Amino acid sequence: MSHPTPDTVAKMRRAHKVLAEFRYEPAELERGYANRSLRIDISANRIEVRPVTQQMKDLWIGGKGFDLWLMFQEIDKDTKWDSPNNPICMSSGPLGGTMSFPGSGKTLVTSISPTTRNIMDCNVGGYFGPYMKFAGFDALAITGKASQDVLIFIDAKENRITIEEAPLESADSHLAAEEFTEMYALDELDKRNVAVVCAGRAAEHTRLGVLNFSFYDWRRKVARLKQAGRGGIGTVFRNKRLKALVIRGKPLAPTWRVAESKVAMRPAGGACACSQDMKASVRKIAEKWGQDPDYVIEMLQDLQDQDRHISQAAIDALSLETGVSRGQLYHIATFYKAFSLTPRGEKVIQVCVGTACHVKGAAQIVSAFERALGIKQGGTTKDGKFTLEAVACLGCCSLAPVAKVGEEIYGNLQTKDAPRIIRAEGARRG
């Protein structure tokens, strides 16, 4: 994606005309609430702060509940999707932006839908919701309709909100998000503090336009978009002649820069929870296979042979060595039968249940071993001595039924052989 040049952005910014300006006091968050909401009327160019009452919190908690409550403050029985008094409401719940749970970064959006003509809610990622919460607002209702394209800019750094004419910026979200991010960020590092809400030109011509919420991806260096996709709220947004709703969050002081981040440093061998010994042994194996990602299966096989299982630390270390992601390694380690995530016993008793052995009663042999060891197939004895596995074909069908312990093959088995083999193997070392 091409970034807008500083000149273009400066020109766009110069074309802005401030229609309304509003200054507010910063608010301390208390137990997930700022205890106030924002109402912005773009017909009257009026911005006001309203309280969030204890009753609201008790009854509606936040998110969709607050949105619906605010909706019912605005609409009446005649409100249609394109009526000026159809509001777009956004709220982030009391856990918004806490990173405590998956989904706590979401923003809930409601409006009367142009597709269903009913109240519609959808949830969306991106950074807008949390930044609004940090700015000191639990919810936001935008109502009214502008006569030309406008921008709402919430500057949490300066505690200032403006409604501005914004004639030159693109309407299309993938461009607009880049332009506004470039416009309001102080520098590259500050870009992650800017979040843009916008809807493209298609939203002007259909009834199912989505709302795009941006977040700045510092690794790819691009403003990426998440969608409030349901019900055509993007269409309502453009119908109000809103070009964008931009928030510049309070500068969250990052404790590290991109180049020094834990993630960025991983391939260089920095961040791995595993011990030096593990690192060294994994490196040895990886080097044996030329650190070639084509051979990670072979590397995992060697690790399995060496440690009798594939540990989390081994996956971490191997990921560092080969550049193959941990997720991919985990996928491989759980896909193939040869790997075990829990330690196998000192000796693995493999009872063949291939077809030739099956027709010669292999199932009975497996149960005989299960009884003798007191474990189920696939299990390991408590003392860690034996693991029992039923395997498909050891390739010596002529000796069926067969079991294999280490390199030793026991053929023509009967059920009564199981205890004898366990005794013999238990006595044998190595």
Next chain:
Amino acid sequence: MDKLDAIAARVNKDFKRYQAMLMVCTGTGCVSAKGFSIRDSLKAELKARKLDDRFLVVGTGCNGFCAAGPIIVVQPEGVFYHKVKEADVAAIVSEHLVGGKVVERLLYKDPSTGQVQPKMADMGFFNKQQLVALRNKGLIDPENVEHYIARGGYQSLRRLLAEKDQAAAQEKVINDVIASGLRGRGGGGFPTGVKWEAGKKAAIKRGEPIYVVCNADEGDPGAFMDRSIIETDPHSVLEGMLIGAWAVGSRGGFVYIRKEYPLALVRLNKALADARTHGLLGQRILGSDFSFDVKIHRGAGAFVCGESSALMASMSGQAGEPRAKYVHNVEYGYRDKPTILNNVETWANIPIIFEKGADWFSSLGTKGSSGTKVFSLVGSIKNTGLVEVPMGITLREIIEDIGGGVPDGRKFKAVQTGGPSGGCIPASCLEMKVDFDSLTEAGSMMGSGGMIVMDDRTCMVDVARYFVDFLTDESCGKCTPCREGLHAMNETLQRICAGQGKAGDIEFLEEVAQTVNAASLCQLGGTAGNPVLSTLRYFRREYEEHIRQKKCPALVCKALLRYDITDKCTGCTLCAKNCPTKAITGERKKAHSLDQAKCVQCGVCKDVCNFDAVSLRSES
């Protein structure tokens, strides 16, 4: 004189120096019965008696007659010793080699006539076989490249590389493989030459490199042909790959082999290393402009990786998930480059086609299926082992003449071919000719060549359940029909085997099996319904007995069995001691009784009883 000819002349001269050669089988079957120690103690014995300059001990690959292992064949006369133990080594040396008299007690007796058969060539197991892919079986040391060369190995390759007009010669090789009628031995049966031609065209058209791959990921339970070929004659596979690579213009090849085959891996690695030192692999092979090398990838235990696109994914260090079939591997295979994948047996057939000619090869077998096929003959059969027969031989000839029939006076019930996705063929079809098309017509398939014989103690519902359970476990889970269909069939079959079958189950199984076959993404799923469909086709009554009468006539399905202690009981208490659930009670020297409520049908009492006093029934 050429280097290869020099080696061949030297080795053959060397062999003639010896009075006799002792071919000790060191295939996996015999190795698990101490084949290596027999070989080593034979060597030691000869050395100790200072006879090692007159007699040569050769550890060979699999002889094939695994039921008779461990095996020693004394060449050139071809005396066949079976079930040899380490203790017998001294007798063989002193009586046979020194005394000149065969060791009678170690000779093979024909089980039907009781006649002693001293020579391998006379034995029913061998004399109906025709060795093409396994042409060097039992005659060479697989870990010695010079033995292979002495048998005419790498001569086809050398001749082809010496052709003046290389482009025309390469074209001719592909046309010859097409003319030979060789079809893929891995299961699909696709014409090999056509595959090569398509791959070569794609590579030229796109100007991209082309790879050749050998599929040695033999995942079918009950099949060990590919393992045996690599253990017996790895260079024939390698020479086949070299010829193929040269013909299509490839510079890089791979062998994808199961890690569960340690011996085959060792021998393959040795073969690659030897070939490199002899200038048969690597840069400028045999002084020509042709350069080619082979790398090995080890499989990690996933049946689905035998499927071509899954195998390619696994070769790139990914999980082995297949992709849709409309993308052909010959065009977009390994790393999205044209890739020719053939299985071990197919490659092993290539050199001899160019030694004896495409016409010779196509004269073997039948019209649609030329050549021979290696089968692993296992299960309830006297002569278990590895056999190579011409296509078109009848099932009866394989099972009765070569295999010696079903042992213990039991009755032949069915033979399962084609691995888990194949099917069961009943006694009524024994006269059927064995080739690609007949087997498919009978509702099974050629597969890679596993042949599991079943007698009347095998329950066909249980066999279907067994295969479906195996496939459920091995399904990669990518496409819905295979993943969910197998689960549905598995659950139903388990219910039927547990005595909880109900009306409509059979129809349900049929419908699901057909859907799985029709709608799955890859061939594993596309044939996953076969075990159910083929057993239903020939053994529907057995399903009905399980469902309606709650009866398992073969006495396999535990929940439908009933153990009882008969009046033969002498009160020895052995069964009571061994019973895991304490279901058997009784006083010493008095007849015991069995509490059916506690019995878990484990069968231990019947196994340990010395008086045949435990009866087993399955009655409604």
